[in-house]
Each structure stands twice: as structure tokens, then as C-alpha cells.
Amino acid sequence: MLVKLLLxxxxxxxxxxxxxxxxALDTLLINILEPADTLVFLVFGxxxxxxxxxxxRLENLLNYEFLPxxxxxxxxxxxxxxxxxxxxxxxxxYKDYYTRALESLQEVLIEYKIDYEIPHGExxxxxLLNRAYRQDSPxxxxxxxxxxxxRQVKAFTVDEAQHLFMMAGGHQMLQQMNWIKSIxxxxxxxxxxxxxxxxxxxxxxxxxxxxxSEDIHLLPYQADNPEDIAEFxxxxxxxxxxxxLVQEPKLEQHYEYLFSGSxxxxxxxxxxxxxxxxxxxxxxxxxxxxxxxxxxxxxASRINKIKEEAQQGFKRFQEESSFFExxxxxxxxxxxxxxxSLLKKGRVGQRKPKRDDVGVNSDDD
Numbered sequence: 001m002l003v004k005l006l007l008x009x010x011x012x013x014x015x016x017x018x019x020x021x022x023x024a025l026d027t028l029l030i031n032i033l034e035p036a037d038t039l040v041f042l043v044f045g046x047x048x049x050x051x052x053x054x055x056x057r058l059e060n061l062l063n064y065e066f067l068p069x070x071x072x073x074x075x076x077x078x079x080x081x082x083x084x085x086x087x088x089x090x091x092x093x094y095k096d097y098y099t100r101a102l103e104s105l106q107e108v109l110i111e112y113k114i115d116y117e118i119p120h121g122e123x124x125x126x127x128l129l130n131r132a133y134r135q136d137s138p139x140x141x142x143x144x145x146x147x148x149x150x151r152q153v154k155a156f157t158v159d160e161a162q163h164l165f166m167m168a169g170g171h172q173m174l175q176q177m178n179w180i181k182s183i184x185x186x187x188x189x190x191x192x193x194x195x196x197x198x199x200x201x202x203x204x205x206x207x208x209x210x211x212x213s214e215d216i217h218l219l220p221y222q223a224d225n226p227e228d229i230a231e232f233x234x235x236x237x238x239x240x241x242x243x244x245l246v247q248e249p250k251l252e253q254h255y256e257y258l259f260s261g262s263x264x265x266x267x268x269x270x271x272x273x274x275x276x277x278x279x280x281x282x283x284x285x286x287x288x289x290x291x292x293x294x295x296x297x298x299x300a301s302r303i304n305k306i307k308e309e310a311q312q313g314f315k316r317f318q319e320e321s322s323f324f325e326x327x328x329x330x331x332x333x334x335x336x337x338x339x340x341s342l343l344k345k346g347r348v349g350q351r352k353p354k355r356d357d358v359g360v361n362s363d364d365d
Contacts, residue, residue, distance in 0.1 A: 012270075015057060020218060032062065033065065039181070039185060039188070039191060040214075041214050041215075042161075043195075043199075044199040044215070045197075045219065046220060046313060047306055047309070048262070048271065049219075049266075050267045051159075052194075052267070055157050055192075055194055058192075062154060062155060076152045079157065080151075081158065083159040084159065092167070098137065101144050101147075102140070145186055148183075148187035148188075148189045153189045155190045156190070165201060197312070197313035200215075217317055229255075237252055239251065239269070246286040247287035257290075257293070258293070261297050263307050268298070272293070272297060275297075276292040276293050276296030277292075277296075279292045
């Protein structure tokens with residue numbers, strides 16, 4: 001039993017490289033390693049599309065990239081991050097945010113490295129901010145900004161970033177985005193916000209913010225795109241080669257079922273296969289078959305909800321993109337080409353009537 005639990009942990013830890021992940025990762029890396037005007041990135045997508053995997057992969061690559069510098073300067077931190085906490089009664093706690101950010105920057109080690117110009121008579125231990133300063137939001141912010149600069153932080157990630165913008169009106173959301181932009185500009189640290197499609201509210205509130213931030217849309221693989229289907233099948237093949245069973249399963253022949261039940265999201269596919277593998281282990285099966293896949297599948301209500309979220313989010317993203325195109329053309333006197341209004345868009349996770357000639361058709365064991 002212990003061995004099987006360890007194998008499940010192993011399969012959970014596997015990261016399968018794929019096209020969507022690589023494209024987003026390349027965009028972030030080049031802007032962090034060679035920063036330009038854009039210091040705030042909004043990474044959004046549906047549940048299970050791979051935002052967490054992207055964040056963890058980015059952090060690992062940055063730590064590896066700056067390893068020689070980190071060895072020379074143990075006080076440097078290449079990348080740090082936090083998870084945003086939902087607001088309480090609609091009021092965002094800046095003090096809590098600053099405190100969590102300082103903790104992620106290992107503020108306790110500051111006594112060995114930096115004097116933050118806080119009067120020595122007021123602080124007994126420079127490694128720990130005392131109560132008076134913990135209750136002072138501006139002082140906490142200054143300490144955080146200096147920590148970003150002195151620690152030479154290249155990137156700061158915020159997971160569940162939509163919680164930063166859970167405000168009642170547009171004015172408060174604009175204030176939040178200005179606040180994030182200000183921290184990024186003053187520190188020179190690239191800020192990357194990972195969240196749901198609610199992040200689409202951010203850049204449209206103010207033209208200057210829109211120009212200083214960049215969207216990265218993690219789109220699920222599309223069922224009406226042959227290239228997406230081919231890439232998804234490649235991911236399935238990679239997964240099946242890594243599944244620790246006596247006989248390698250024939251998952252490729254179920255690609256349509258797997259595509260539909262995961263909404264084209266690699267993260268959901270991985271969770272589904274892990275759940276199915278748990279069922280196979282409980283039966284001491286030699287391989288993974290269609291019965292295990294059905295028992296490990298997510299409920300229809302959950303999948304339908306994710307599909308709806310993906311469709312609405314994609315539609316909203318297209319609308320926002322069209323808005324910026326029209327705004328740019330108006331400002332610069334450029335006439336945008338007319339689009340074919342009769343062009344039909346595919347729906348996430350829904351196949352066209354035509355099938356792809358890929359995979360085998362024999363039944364599995």
C-alpha cells in the first residue's frame with residue numbers, strides 16, 4: 001500500500017511540457033530576464049488549465065537561471081510569491097498583504113544584510129518588525145519595497161490574484177491596479193498575477209494601466225483545431241508512458257472521451273488520470289482501462305460548469321481584445337479591416353462532426 005501511495009505522489013509531481021505552457025513560459029521569461037516597460041503581467045484562464053503548473057515551472061527556471069548569482073550573493077532572492085487572501089467584508093487588508101510579502105522575502109534574515117533606515121531607538125531587533133511598525137501600513141510598504149530592491153527580486157508572483165480585486169466598484173479596482181503598478185515601478189520587480197477571468201477587469205479600467213500591463217491567456221486546447229487535437233494526443237501519450245503499471249495503458253484510443261471530460265485542460269486531465277490510477281491500484285489491475293477512467297471522471301455538473309466558465313471567459317477575452325483594437329485604431333487613425341460576422345466560433349470541449357484519423361480502435365483490456 002505504501003508503495004502505491006508513493007507512486008501516486010510521483011504521478012502527481014510529473015509536469016508534462018506542452019505547447020500552451022511553453023508559449024506562456026517563454027513570454028514570461030523573456031520579459032523577466034530582459035524587462036522593458038511592462039512590469040505587470042496578468043495570467044488568467046479556467047480552472048485546471050495549468051496556471052499553478054506555469055507558476056511553479058517559472059519559479060524553478062528562474063532559480064536555476066540565477067543560480068550563479070545566488071551562490072555569490074546568498075542574500076539575493078530571484079523569485080518569490082504569495083497567495084492572495086479574499087477580502088473580509090469587502091475591505092482589502094494592505095497590512096496583511098505586506099506582511100505576507102515580507103515573509104515570502106525571508107524578512108527575518110534582514111538583520112544580517114540590510115539596514116532599512118528605521119531608527120535604532122525604535123526597533124530592538126532589525127530582523128523582526130515590531131508591533132508598532134506591523135500596525136503601520138505605510139511603514140510595512142516601505143520595508144517591502146526596500147526588501148524587493150535589496151534582495152534584487154526579479155519576479156514576484158501572486159496566486160489567486162482575483163482576490164485583490166474583489167471590490168464593489170470600478171474606482172476601487174482601478175485603485176488596486178494602480179497600487180500594484182506603483183509597487184512594480186518603484187522596485188523594478190516584475191509582478192505576475194495568476195487568476196481567473198475576473199482579472200480581465202483590470203487593464204480596461206485605465207489606458208495607462210493597459211499599456212503598462214500585459215495579458216497572458218491560458219486557453220484550453222480547442223476541439224475544432226486539428227493542431228490542438230494533435231498536441232493533446234501527444235500529451236496523452238506522454239502521460240501513459242509515465243503511468244506506473246505493469247502494462248502501459250492504451251489511453252490514446254480514448255482521446256475524444258479524455259478531451260471532452262477534461263475540457264481540453266492538461267491540468268484536469270492529469271487530475272483525472274491520477275484519480276483513475278487510484279481506482280486501478282485498489283483493484284490491483286495490471287493496466288488502466290475505460291472502466292477506471294469512468295470511475296475516476298469528474299461529475300457532469302462540474303465539467304459543465306468549467307465548460308461554461310471557459311466559453312464565457314474566452315468570449316469576454318475576445319470582446320476586450322476587440323475593444324483595444326478599436327481604441328488603438330481611433331487614437332492613430334487606422335481603419336481596421338472588417339471581420340466576417342458569419343464566422344462561427346468553436347465551443348470549448350465540443351468536437352466537430354468530422355473525426356480525426358488518429359489512434360487505434362481496438363478495445364483495451
